[in-house]
Amino acid sequence: MHTGAVGETAAELVVAAAAVVERGRLLVVSKHAAPDLFYLPGGKPEPGESLRAALERELREELGVAPSSATPLTEVRATAALEGVPMRLVVFRADLVGRPVPAAEIAALRWTGAAVSPELNLAPAVRNHVLPLVL
Template sequence: MDVTPTGSPETAAGPLVSAAAVVENGRLLVVSKTAAPGLFYLPGGKPEPGETAREALVRELGEELGMRPRSLTPLTEIRATAALEGVPMTMTVFRATLEGRPAPAAEIAALRWTDGTGLDLAPAVRDHVLPLVL
C-alpha cells in the first residue's frame, strides 16, 4: 500500500482519502459531516500536498475529533465511488486506536459507534471496511 507523500490530493483514480477504522467493544467509530448529516463515514480526509496518508490522518483526527491516534496500522486501500461527490476515490484505511474519548469538531456533525446496523453508512465503509474489522 502506498503511503508516501503525494504531490497532489488528486490522482487519475480520483481524490485520495486517509481514514481511520477505530474499533472498540465490537463497534466501529463513524462520523457524519455537516454537509451530509445523515450519512456516516470513517473519520479522516484528504491529504494536503506533500503529506503522507499517515500524516494527513493524524492532522484530520486532531481537527475532526480533537485527538491524536495512539497507533495507526495500515489496514487496506479501497478504490470506490465517493458517496457525497459521486466520483472515484482511493481511500487508505488505517486501523487506529485513540487516546481518550473523541468529540465532534470542525465539520463533524455527529459521531457514533456502530456494529453496522441502524445507520446509513457510506458504501465504502459498509461494503469494504466493516467486513475487515467486525
C-alpha cells in the same frame, strides 16, 4: 481538478481514514454538509503531506484526538459517497488517545456494530469493504 495530494490524479480522490474499533463497535462520523451519511473519520492529504500525517491531522481537527497507533488495514477503490467521484480510500486500523468529540465539519459521531441499525446510513465503501474486515 488536480489538487496535488499524494497519489491523487485529476479523476481520483485520495482519502486517509481511521477504522477505530472499541468493544466490538466501529466509529463512524457525519459532516454538517451531509448529516445523514456516516463514514470513517479522516480526510484528504494536503500537498506534500503523507497519508499517515493527513490522518493524524484530520483526527485532531475533526475529533480532538490523536492515534496511539495506526497500522495499514486496507485500500478501497470506490465512488466517494459525498463527491460522487472515483476514490482511493486508504484505511488505517487506529487506536485513539482521548475521547472523540465532534469538531470542525463533523456534525455527529456514532458507534456501530456488525449488525448495522437500519436508520444508520453508512457510506457504501464503509458498509461493503471496511465493516466486514473489522467486525
